[in-house]
Amino acid sequence: MDLSSITSLRAARSRDDLALSPGEALLAGGSWMFSEPQPATSGLVDLTTMGWEPWRIGPAGLSVAATCTIAGLLDPPAPPDWTAAPLFRQCAEAFLMSFKIWNTATVGGNLCLALPAGAMISLATALDASCVVWTPDGGERREPVSSFVRGAGRTSLAVGEVLRSIEIPTGALQGRTAFRKIALTPLGRSSAVVIGRIDPDERFTLAITAATTRPQVFCFDRPPTDDEVQDVLRTIEDWYADAHGAPQWRAAVTHQLAHEVCEELTP
Ligand SMILES: Cc1cc2nc3c(=O)[nH]c(=O)nc-3n(C[C@H](O)[C@H](O)[C@H](O)COP(=O)(O)OP(=O)(O)OC[C@H]3O[C@@H](n4cnc5c(N)ncnc54)[C@H](O)[C@@H]3O)c2cc1C
Structure with missing residues (x-):
């Protein structure tokens, strides 16, 4: 949609260009920015002109620029031992x-x-994954994505901070993953997404999103029993309520999907 409140657009080419003036907001792909009126915004600063390399593989893992598109991550040319690679497309298709x-x-x-x-x-x-955040004083800070997202529509970003990239460690990319999603309609917005990951050393991670207001991640030293999984899920208090599912239903389906994920990874 046209944003009638916008009177300026700046293409960012350097870090200095990312210092925002009053009324300015960062623009990335614009898929949300142009989807609803932005009455508080009078100017946009385009991040996509920063020329950031979409992704880079290094000894520590995969670094993904904030400006990398979803399509750009569908099939990263992963080394053969990145057994978690299919998860990229599974998550993109959950959109x-x-x-x-x-x-x-x-x-x-x-x-x-x-x-x-x-x-x-x-x-x-x-x-x-961890976020790399550029701070307005010219520095940077790192934070796990699981704590960067604080709640529905809330992150830890302070005024003037910019998400530069996310870093995915090699160890996690070498895990095996299982993915489950449920939505009220076949192509609908996710009501619950449950992902399990088992690493070569048997450590097990269970990540719950969409069903809760913020990501819930549980780590186990070894594959958990069904009872252990159900116990940790019972500690969740922030089941999400919106048009895509009632909290009680989201809790119930998450328990079922977590059971399936564990069964797939540790038959
Ligand atoms: C039809 C439709 C369907 C959608 N479905 C889904 C869905 O299923 N799941 C979902 O999660 N979302 C969905 N969205 C919402 C949204 O489009 C996506 O979340 C998308 O990934 C946002 O990315 P963008 O690059 O287009 O961001 P933009 O629209 O450009 O920006 C989004 C916000 O993030 C800020 N921002 C962007 N990049 C940075 C950065 N690097 N640092 C700091 N701030 C930044 C912007 O200032 C803005 O406030 C949907 C939107 C539409 C229109």
């Missing part, structure tokens, strides 16, 4: 959106918007 949005929406925009159904939040939390 309520067409392939056209895949080519526009960015990983960073998805994290910063912090919708409970944020599919890149599901991917990042299941793979122990």
Whole structure:
């Protein structure tokens, strides 16, 4: 939609360009920004002109620029021992959106918007990813994605901070994963996403998103029993309520999906 309140657009080319003036907001893919009126915003600063390399593989793992599109992450050219690679496409397909949005929406925009159904939040939390955040004083800070997302529409970003990238560690990429999603309609927005990951050393991670207001991640030293999984799920207090599912239903289906994920990874 046209944003009638916008009177300026700046293309950011350097870090200094990311200092926002009053009324300015960062623009990434624009798939949310242009989807509803933005009365508080009078200017946009385009992040996509920063020229950040979409992703880079290094000894520590995979670094994904905030401006990498969802399409750009569908099939990263993963080394053969990155057994978690299929999870990238599974999470992208959990988006309520067409392939056209895949080519526009960015990983960073998805994290910063912090919708409970944020599919890149599901991917990042299941793979122990950390955010690299540029701070306005010229420094940077790092934080797990699971704590960066604080609640529905809330992140830890302070005024003037910019999400630069996410870092996914090699160890997590070498895990085996199982993915389950449920929605009220076949192509609907996710009501619950449950991802399990078992690492080569048998450590087990269970990540719950979409069903709760913020990501819930549980780690076990070894594959948990069904009772242990059900016990940790009972500690969750922030089951999400919206048009895509009542909290009690979300809790019930999450318990079932977690059972299935564990069964798939540790038959
Ligand atoms: C039809 C449709 C379906 C959708 N379905 C889903 C869905 O199923 N799941 C879901 O999670 N979302 C969904 N969305 C919401 C949204 O489009 C996506 O979350 C998308 O990934 C946002 O990315 P973007 O690059 O387009 O962000 P933009 O729209 O450009 O920006 C989103 C917000 O993030 C801020 N921002 C962006 N990048 C940064 C950064 N690097 N640092 C700091 N702030 C930043 C912007 O200032 C803005 O406030 C949908 C939107 C539409 C229109």
